[in-house]
Amino acid sequence: MAEQDDSPQGAEINAALFCHFTEGAFLEAALQDRSRAALLVSDDAGLLVQVPEGRRCPLSALGFDRLPVEPEDVYAKVRDRVAALGGVETILIDMTWSLAAMLGVNAIEAWGTVAEQAASELGVTVVSIYNQDRMIEEHLQAALRAHQHFLAPSGLYENPYWLPRELLTASTLDEQLGFMLGRVVPDFAGQTFFRTFDKAAARGASPHWLDEDRATLGAPSARARWHIHCLGQLRVFVDGHREVDWRTKGGAPKKSKTLFAYLLNAGEKGAHADQISELLWPDLEAEQTKRARLHHTVAMVRKVLGSQHAITRNGDYYRLNVPDGSLIDITAFEQLCRRGLSLARHGQEDLALPIYFEAERLYAGDLFEDLPLEYLATETEDWIMPRRTWLREMAMRLHFDLSKLLRKYRRYGEALEWAQRAVAIDPTSEAANAEAMRVFHAMGRPDAMHRQFRQYRTALTTLGEAKEGVEIRAVYDELCRSLDRLSLSQRKTKELVLR
Numbered sequence: 445m446a447e448q449d450d451s452p453q454g455a456e457i458n459a460a461l462f463c464h465f466t467e468g469a470f471l472e473a474a475l476q477d478r479s480r481a482a483l484l485v486s487d488d489a490g491l492l493v494q495v496p497e498g499r500r501c502p503l504s505a506l507g508f509d510r511l512p513v514e515p516e517d518v519y520a521k522v523r524d525r526v527a528a529l530g531g532v533e534t535i536l537i538d539m540t541w542s543l544a545a546m547l548g549v550n551a552i553e554a555w556g557t558v559a560e561q562a563a564s565e566l567g568v569t570v571v572s573i574y575n576q577d578r579m580i581e582e583h584l585q586a587a588l589r590a591h592q593h594f595l596a597p598s599g600l601y602e603n604p605y606w607l608p609r610e611l612l613t614a615s616t617l618d619e620q621l622g623f624m625l626g627r628v629v630p631d632f633a634g635q636t637f638f639r640t641f642d643k644a645a646a647r648g649a650s651p652h653w654l655d656e657d658r659a660t661l662g663a664p665s666a667r668a669r670w671h672i673h674c675l676g677q678l679r680v681f682v683d684g685h686r687e688v689d690w691r692t693k694g695g696a697p698k699k700s701k702t703l704f705a706y707l708l709n710a711g712e713k714g715a716h717a718d719q720i721s722e723l724l725w726p727d728l729e730a731e732q733t734k735r736a737r738l739h740h741t742v743a744m745v746r747k748v749l750g751s752q753h754a755i756t757r758n759g760d761y762y763r764l765n766v767p768d769g770s771l772i773d774i775t776a777f778e779q780l781c782r783r784g785l786s787l788a789r790h791g792q793e794d795l796a797l798p799i800y801f802e803a804e805r806l807y808a809g810d811l812f813e814d815l816p817l818e819y820l821a822t823e824t825e826d827w828i829m830p831r832r833t834w835l836r837e838m839a840m841r842l843h844f845d846l847s848k849l850l851r852k853y854r855r856y857g858e859a860l861e862w863a864q865r866a867v868a869i870d871p872t873s874e875a876a877n878a879e880a881m882r883v884f885h886a887m888g889r890p891d892a893m894h895r896q897f898r899q900y901r902t903a904l905t906t907l908g909e910a911k912e913g914v915e916i917r918a919v920y921d922e923l924c925r926s927l928d929r930l931s932l933s934q935r936k937t938k939e940l941v942l943r
Contacts, residue, residue: 460591461573464577505521512551512685518558540575548583589605675774680749689748701815720762721737722822784799793853840873843862854886
């Protein structure tokens with residue numbers, strides 16, 4: 445475990461402060477007297493109210509109102525603001541701006557380089573304040589890579605996972621490992637571990653499959669990470685922010701996209717050539733022809749991804765070679781949903797709402813919705829539909845959870861929109877239909893409530909289901925009883941619905 449850092453204040457301190465914004469005492473205790481001569485960059489008027497108005501500036505003033513950030517531009521604005529204000533000893537940054545799901549990881553890492561430069565060249569302490577209630581796992585990992593120190597009420601601590609800019613951009617993996625271990629164990633400082641290895645061969649980090657359960661606390665790979673969007677249309681961004689164009693000359697875009705998705709789903713183990721051929725050319729009988737077409741399709745995918753190493757081959761197995769640190773929207777979507785649900789269950793609805801909205805923004809549609817239907821399964825393998833169904837159900841749950849939260853705040857129009865979106869995903873969902881009925885009831889629209897229950901029963905009949913669920917029927921009866929009184933026409937409406 446890293447020991448407390450005894451460095452003097454202002455001596456190139458680039459620190460992360462993780463806290464709950466609602467716990468002001470913790471935040472103030474961690475900062476101690478650092479807020480007295482500080483520049484606070486935030487749009488939250490309730491954050492650190494002791495910082496006077498003249499020493500506060502909005503996020504947009506430093507270029508934080510849009511992603512991706514441009515580090516050089518942000519640094520220039522920080523430098524100019526510090527010079528104009530004068531007497532600034534500490535820069536306090538509200539990192540809420542960076543917590544957009546996927547671009548946020550890049551943004552946090554980019555800000556880390558700016559914070560390091562500002563601490564070094566401007567001689568100020570930089571404290572990046574992260575609201576724990578808004579963070580997901582990938583944000584936390586990015587913050588660990590971006591900041592040299594941690595700040596807490598108990599003091600300032602060295603971060604063993606941090607790497608300086610020069611090692612991130614111009615070093616071998618051997619040198620990076622030596623630096624990290626040397627910070628924890630002084631005996632190893634400055635050493636290299638693999639002296640017989642060729643330096644060029646060790647450059648960057650070893651490529652590996654994008655594993656949701658694997659921690660990536662160290663530096664990202666020298667290869668530019670990919671941003672992979674699987675929800676809705678399959679979109680892949682490489683070389684920074686260049687979107688892959690699957691329509692390359694001589695290629696078949698649908699087969700190329702399907703091959704990418706199939707190998708992505710296969711993970712580190714990869715897929716056998718026969719499995720791929722059966723998926724893409726099920727009607728061909730000649731094995732030689734199948735193999736030739738497979739080789740051509742692999743070549744086309746490598747070409748659009750801009751690397752001959754994008755797909756590797758080991759015997760008859762092919763594997764997608766995803767750069768270390770790459771990001772996938774499914775992972776962020778799941779993390780956001782879990783985080784929002786946890787906050788809502790603990791009564792923190794104000795914090796859950798923006799998390800849910802960010803998750804909803806990520807859900808652009810069904811998993812790989814633009815892949816041809818004939819490629820979604822073979823006679824022996826249903827490789828994507830179970831996962832697609834599971835994510836669709838998660839999105840439906842997200843929508844009616846949003847409706848419940850908005851209904852609690854009496855934002856009935858918005859609540860109805862989200863409830864109806866949930867019903868559109870699955871017209872037979874008890875939970876989604878019950879939520880829509882509750883919204884209509886709260887709006888004073890009993891006729892619409894009756895109609896919603898009737899539409900639910902019709903959807904069941906269409907699918908061959910004989911009777912509604914017990915729970916939704918109980919909700920319907922409860923809502924009907926709760927009306928002050930039923931007019932004759934309303935009683936007849938209910939009787940007709942229940943027939």
